Amino acid sequence: MRRTFAIPLALISVVSWQVRAIAHGVGITYQATEAIELQANYDSGEPMAEAQVSVYSPEDPSTPWLTGTADETGRFVFAPDPSIPGTWEVQVRQAGHGEILNIPVGGEAGVLGANAGASEADGESNSQIASGIGDNLSIPQKGLMAVSVIWGFVGTALFFLARKK
């Protein structure tokens, strides 16, 4: 059994050695960095697929520091420069719909600052910072709010209807 495996393994090692010999020298290093991931959805829950994203650094709020496009699922990841602390502004836009997010980087409240190695609970609070009105509400909450407002209007209607009589 052992011998039957030994021959193919030897072949593979020869092939891989050849490939390495053909390749030109490429040096790739990597470094782990903190990145910010955005998830852009319409309030219907549909992802903003391929929405345009502009990132503005705190140093220059008028010229985009980075522009890009969200993926099919409305996801966009970028790594802000940790040497520029402050509030980073991210604009997501598609067909006149969109939102501006203010993301604090560095400092105590920063995503990349003192809380960089934060627990899950802190991670949640960070993601809440980066959400707009209504995004954090559950469907029952939204439903109850809608019903309350509608009841307000119906009550107003009934009030004036009763006065008329």
Add this chain to the structure above:
Amino acid sequence: MHIPDGILPASVCIAGYAIAVPVTWYSLRQINRLKDPTEELPKASLLTAAFFIASSINIPVPPSSVHLVLNGLLGCVLGYFAFPAILVGLFFQAIMFGHGGLTTLGVDAVMMGIPALVASHIFQFRHVFRQKLGEKLATNVFAFLAGALGLGLAAVIFFFLVITNIPSGFDAQTERAAVYGLSLAHLPLMLIEGTFTLLLVMFLQRVKPELIERRG
């Protein structure tokens, strides 16, 4: 259809308020001239509720989805009450669900409210064509047109505002293509809202015709 905060420059937002304020004043003055201004309040209040909730009703129009607006319908049934009704409805939508925004409240009110007032006048044309088409047909035709054109005009204003205010940080070509796609999706919505207005007017004619006729 609602323009949220941060999409338009401050000057456009201020211009929106500058138009919305006198139009609200004019509408309220017209309402005050009625014999009993509170008489139509129950109807206006109920339709404000309908307007408030309509934007939560999404209609899939591939590849995107659109939501009901009902501004043409409000104009058709409420007349001058439509503008303040839309303003109140938009305010609640912005505060409760973040749909639209407070800085763009004026712009959104103008975008949906003025077409509603236009729709109200379109619906009045039924009196002109009453002889030619007959009472019932004229009412139905102009109810449909008011509902469809009210929404259509609002959509045209929306696309004009969005296309002329693309910030420099975004690729204008891509954004324009997305806006054109969305504008096409509003064509079937015009038909839906026109039909919806027609059905409501037909229903009111049968159940309580004075609700439509009073302002005739």
